[in-house]
Amino acid sequence: MIGFDEAMALVAGAAKPLGVESVSLAEAHGRTLAAPVIAQVDAPPRDVSAMDGYAVREADLPGALPVAGTAYPGDKVSQLAPGTCLRIFTGGPVPDGADRVVIQEEVTRDGDVATFGAPGGGRHIRRRGADFAAGTTLLDAGRRLGPRELVAAAGADLGEVEVWRQPLLAIFGTGDELAEPGRARDRPGAIPESLLLGVGALAEAAGGVIVMSRRLRDNLPELEQMAGWGLERADLVVVTGGASVGEKDYAKAMFAPAGLELIFSKVAIKPGKPVWLGRAGGRLVMGLPGNPSSAMVTARLLLAPLLQGLCGREAGLRWRQAPLAAPLGPCGDRETFVRATWEEGAAMPAGYQDSGAQKTLADADLLIRRRAGAPPAEAGETVEVIDF
Template sequence: MISFDEAVRLVAGTARPLPAETVRLAEAHGRVLAAPVVAQVSSPSADVSAMDGYAVRKAGLDGLPASLRIIGQSFPGAGYPGQLETGTCVRIFTGAPVPDGADWVMMQENVRCDGETAIVEDIGSGPHIRRVGSDFRAGETLLQAGTLLSPRALVAAAAADIAELTVHRRPRVRLLATGDELANPGAARLCAGAIPESISFGVAALARQWGAEPVGSVRLRDDLAAMQPRARAACEGVDLLVVTGGASVGERDFAKTMFGDALELVFSKVAIKPGKPVWLGRVGEVLVMGLPGNPTSALVTARLLLAPLIAGLTGRDPAEALRWRTFPLSEPLEAAGDRETFSRAKMEGETLCLLSNQDSGAQKMLVAADLLVRRPAGEVGLAAGETVQVLDF
């Protein structure tokens, strides 16, 4: 049995980014760049007005009020084609090209119009011109490889005049739930002794949240002979298989043995609570992670170890999935046990509150839990006001 930190290290070393593919800009949200984004244009591509007003030559406005002849208009995408001379001005709108010869844009609030004449009463603070390339220049790298494409990053990529992006492929993930007692939600009440299979729905959602592409789920009864061919078939066409249940040492715990000699283990148990039975291995090129069969244990271990695994496969740093921060306790905590413990907690205003039910099979309490509190093995009791490490759950 290994420590949590060792398990994280092994996960990070296993989670190699998947190969790159090209996707349209509209499909790139949440993907990770495999190649940098280099601007194909400058922004702005010309000197443009920063507001609605009048483009002028400042040198011709020494005495105010001044009367200027309006010789045309400049709109975004349709600038004034001629040359601006002293004593003239051009009506201009935000984002429109500044005419040749103009070096100042006056706010329209400082100008009074009389037919074809603009009467300038106040030159203003100006110049209200966005210079060519003042945002970025053609050839400039705007986004580095490894960038997670957020809505803000997509704005920059589109502004660079890029229609397609090179990103890491999403890992295809299949869920495989084991257990004679499991039934589809909605049907469990019709079968004596059955319980709804709930874990795969939460794990699939978590996988999608961290950038994976879930491709369905399989449910297996605890019959080793029947499980073996289906377990191998479940590995086809995916990058990652997540197995839930069957990871302990009971007579019908076949989560590992159903793969036979094809399974190469990376680790088999982790000294954490909840989630000790979590394991990681490979079947050929397919990664296989085994999660406990208890719902809370499964979700906690998925957050702690599956999330960084998926993050690494998508091209992100696995450490991004484990951003711990410190937070003061609002109430005392008793001493920790002999395994590193991750307790479920919630925020109430500015107060950190541990949930009353920490049972590994609890499901109702998962609704309230939005934090995991990390306690090292053997840690002494803590008083209110002392700090603990917490992770968004």
């Protein structure tokens, strides 16, 4: 059994990007850049008006000027003759010769003649390249493409971007006691299978693509067959349950025919000690505990960083400091991750910390990290937390 920091280092070492592909911007949301986004154009591409108004030569002000035409966004650049003005709308190209846009509220118009007072205020012109010039790096490699990043990539006049390939996942939930949600009540002793949904959603949020999600019985030949299927089609196989020492705990045994080599087999954490990571058939395999809280805590702490690394992002966790809202007792000999909620600027530990808890799991939005052997902590003390 290894410590949490050692497990994190091993996860980071295994989390190597899987390869590069080009995708259209329409398909790029959530993907991670493998190459920087470099502007292909100036933005704006020419001097344009920042306001609705009139383009003028400052030397012609004040006075009454004939309106020589109108400039809309997307129009070609025109030439402004001395002693005239041009009606212009926001984004319209400023004509050659003009050096100011006077906003419409400061102009009196009578037919085709506009009257201006003395110049004052801003010039209301967005200069060519004021946002960025062609050749400017707008987004660095490793950046995840969210809504704002997609705007910048499109503004760079790119139709496609180079991104890291998303890892393909097969997720198997094991246990004869598991039933499809909505049907467990019809079979005595059955419990709803919840982790295929929870772990799958977490994996997709971290960048993975689910190619199969299936509930499996505790039948070793069937498990071995499905393990082989997963290893053929996925980059990472995740199995929940069957990680203890019972007669039907086959989570590791199901990968033995593919030559399972363990990277680690247990981690000294609570909850989630049975979590393990290995390789089989050239693919990564992660085993999560079968209890809901244990599985989701270890998935947040170890599976999410693994997927982030496979996607080309940093395979790490970002802890921050926060005050405790209520006291915590001493920590035992295993590093402990306490489910908590964020209440009025402080971390409030949940009262029920059982590894099988599901309501606490739903309510929690933080994990509090407690180092092994830590003494009691009083309300107001600072602790390490991470979003859950």
